[in-house]
Amino acid sequence: MKSLEELKAIRERMQNQLGVRDEESKQTRVVVGMATCGIAAGARPVLNRFAELVQERKLDDVMVTQTGCIGICRFEPVVEVYEPDGSKTTYVHMTPEKAEEVVTRHLAGGTPVKDYVIPSTITD
Amino acid sequence: MMPEISLNVLDVAENSTRAQATVVAISVKADTAADILTVVIEDNGCGMTKEQVESVTDPFFTTRKTRRVGLGVPFFKLAAELSGGSFKIESEPGKGTTVTAVFGLSNVDRMPLGDMPSTIHTLVTMHEDTDFVYTFSVDDRSFELDTAQMREILGDVSFAVPEISAYIRDYLIENEKEVLNGITI
Numbered sequence: 006m007k008s009l010e011e012l013k014a015i016r017e018r019m020q021n022q023l024g025v026r027d028e029e030s031k032q033t034r035v036v037v038g039m040a041t042c043g044i045a046a047g048a049r050p051v052l053n054r055f056a057e058l059v060q061e062r063k064l065d066d067v068m069v070t071q072t073g074c075i076g077i078c079r080f081e082p083v084v085e086v087y088e089p090d091g092s093k094t095t096y097v098h099m100t101p102e103k104a105e106e107v108v109t110r111h112l113a114g115g116t117p118v119k120d121y122v123i124p125s126t127i128t129d
Numbered sequence: 130m131m132p133e134i135s136l137n138v139l140d141v142a143e144n145s146t147r148a149q150a151t152v153v154a155i156s157v158k159a160d161t162a163a164d165i166l167t168v169v170i171e172d173n174g175c176g177m178t179k180e181q182v183e184s185v186t187d188p189f190f191t192t193r194k195t196r197r198v199g200l201g202v203p204f205f206k207l208a209a210e211l212s213g214g215s216f217k218i219e220s221e222p223g224k225g226t227t228v229t230a231v232f233g234l235s236n237v238d239r240m241p242l243g244d245m246p247s248t249i250h251t252l253v254t255m256h257e258d259t260d261f262v263y264t265f266s267v268d269d270r271s272f273e274l275d276t277a278q279m280r281e282i283l284g285d286v287s288f289a290v291p292e293i294s295a296y297i298r299d300y301l302i303e304n305e306k307e308v309l310n311g312i313t314i
Contacts, residue, residue, distance in 0.1 A: 006272060007303045012282050015292050039251075041201040044140045045131050049247055056254070060291040071255050073147070074193065 033067045033112065034087040035059070040074035046081035047100065054101035055084070058108040067112050080123060086111060095123045130204055133243025134168065134232070137205040139251060141170055141228055144201065146256045148174025150225065152277075153252075156264040157245060159234060159314050165214065166232040166242070166314065173225040182220050205230055212239035234314075242314040246301035249274065253297060254288045263301075265308055272304035 037043070037052040056069045075083050080097035084107070087093050094117045096107060103121050111117050131137050138155060145153045150172035158167045177185065184190040186206050191199030205228070206216040213233035220226040232239045249263050253276055263274040274297075279288075288294060 006307055007300045009278060009282060012279060012293075012296055012300075015296055016283055016286065019286065019290070019292065039139075039143060039255075041140050041199075041204065044136050045204075049136065049139060049244075049251060052251060052255075053247060056289075056294070060289075060294065071251075073143075 031066055031089050033089060034085075035067060035069045035112070036085045036087065037069070037071050038073070038075045038081060038083045038085075039071040042074055042078035043081045043083065048082040050101045051082045051084065051099045051104050054104040055108065058105060059112070062108065062113060064108070064112055077123070086117070096121045097123045130208065131240070133241050134166075134208065135243035135245045135248040137201075137208060137230075138168060138170065138245070139248040140201045141205055142248075142252055145170060145172035145174050145226065146252075146259050148172060148176070148226065150174035150259060152260045152262065154262040154264075155249070155252075157242065157266070158264070159267045161234065161268055161312075164234045166234045166239070168230045168232070169227065171225065171227040176222040176224050176226055177218075177220040178222055182218050185218060186216075202228075208232070208240055212236040214239075246298060246305055249301055250294075250298050254294055257288055265305055267308050267310070267312065267314070270308045270310060272308055274300060274304075 035055050037048055037055065039048050039052065052069065052071060059067045059069055075085070077083060077097070082099040084096040084099050084104070085093055086096070086107070094111070096103070096118070099121065107118050107121065131140070142153055142155060152173050154169070154171045156167075156169045160167070185199070185202050188200050188203040193199065202218070209216045209230040209232050213236045214231040216231070217229045218226065245265065249261070253261050260277045260280075261274070262276075265272055283293065286293060288297060
């Protein structure tokens, strides 16, 4: 059985190397819709992949979080990326594989992945 | 419908966090002798009135404004009842809500339990203001994850710190595997 002793050891190792988080105003927020519609469409693995990759690649100014129903259920899983300047990109029909591309090209590279954004001609 | 029980748990436990619960207790218990799988989600959130409890299993009832349907609880109820099980919600305004779903363990119509470690990991790391107590048991084997205990060790270190997040995931996966002891639920 894995025990809490291990957690204590990790805490002790980390004691002196805790970085200070960036101010919230400078952060990019990745928001995954996690209501019934999102979860049923596969949002959980998408959220987990974003969280994993942001940690792995040490994107300290990116925060991965979740929200309820965004209101466009037929496009789920839906992921919104909010830039510090207030602009927003809405990704639709997301998968863990697409999440990887969004992390590489958008969050790390700075260019939104146009192929996965919501079609602008469709209003809901 | 959800493809696995663990996704229902994630969905319904989200309701608890939205109800401002400070503690959410989730238990998954398989009893092979009685041939049942019991899932209980208990919170100390704002609770519901008698009328709300009566209407919450109706897919066309929701308190949300975005849509006129609320499918989370009806999905969970349907999944339990399809497997020959039962479903119950007890709630009191100001006290909290307890959702109990009982599944027929070996029933062919029972959906698989699915990835419980992912569900719990998601809940725990995404809701750091809420404490979770998760118990997983199969007959007389069990393990528990109590975020209050972890927080006591960690102080103000966030669960989102990569090492901690990975530890929580491994803790859930390894201990579940040991409790399952080769069986599949």
